[in-house]
Amino acid sequence: MNYQIAIKRANTVDEVEEYWTNEDYIKLLEKFDYPDAADADPSTLRELLFMAISDFEPRDAAVVVLEYKLSEDLNEGQIQQISNDMFLDKVCEEYPEIGLHSTLFHINQLLFKAYNGTFPNAKATIIECSFAPAEGENENELTKESILKLLNNGLSGSNLIKRLFDSQMTENAPFPEAEDILWDVKTTDKVNYTIKTSEYWLSKDDIIASEFEGVLEIVVDAE
Incomplete structure (x- = not known):
């Protein structure tokens, strides 16, 4: 199926504001020994958390936040290693399990802001775009895999996704990595989409x- 793609807006951000909830802040405040966090004014929770975090050494704080978000995915040794590596490199871009990149980004940036730059500063890309079929209407919401394949013609040849996954982007081949490369995809009408991903994978300059x-080739299952 042929599509007309339009990139309406592409922004580089250093945090996704809606990721951390007030519930997260309250639970983290408790882990950083702040009493009665649940009784605090919701508008002050983030500031209170940063104050509480500042009483801890950065590596110790990193361990606390990593354990809070990723204790089911990482063992104690891995968490300790990442908490050390986060000072030297953008672990949220380089960790071998790309399925953890999104969560590691949000953790890194929370700590980056809490410690005023002690941790490396990573970036995310938010793209607003549309995918209009040449004929008819979209019956189903596009998958992350389909979105990446459709974006291929509008991306620079130096783009990391195109370089690492050339056959998946250009051929009718399975592309399971797309689920982790694109962090979040939202649409209300199956035409206009908001996409969040790492600047590491897709930057404004790549467009x-x-x-x-x-x-977009439609795979028809053989009967």
């Missing part, structure tokens, strides 16, 4: 066209 065409 070389604001309007272009794409072809």
Whole structure:
């Protein structure tokens, strides 16, 4: 199926504000020994957390936040290693399990802001775009895999996704990594989408066209 793709807006951000909830702040405040966090004014929770975190050494704080978010995915040794590596490198871009990149980004940036730059500063990309089929209407919401394949013609040849996953982007081949490369995809009408991902995978500079065409091959299961 042929599509007309339009990139309406692409922004680089150093945090996704809606990621951390007040419930997260309250639970983290408790872990950082702040009493009665649940009784605090919700508008002050983030500031209170930063104050509480500042009483801890950065590595110790990193362990606390990593354990809070990733204790089911990482063992104690891995958490200790990441808490050390976070000072030297952007672990949220380099960790071998890309399924953890999104959570590691949010953890890194919370600590980056709490410690005023002690941790490396990572970036995310938020893209607002549309995918309009040449004929008819979208019956189903596009998958992350389909979105990446359709974006291919509008991306620079130096883009990391295109370089690492050339066949998946250009051929009718399975692309399971797309689920982790794109952190979040939202649409209300199956045409206009908001996409969040790491600047590491897809930066504003990677987008070389604001309007272009794409072809999405539909796989038909053999009976």
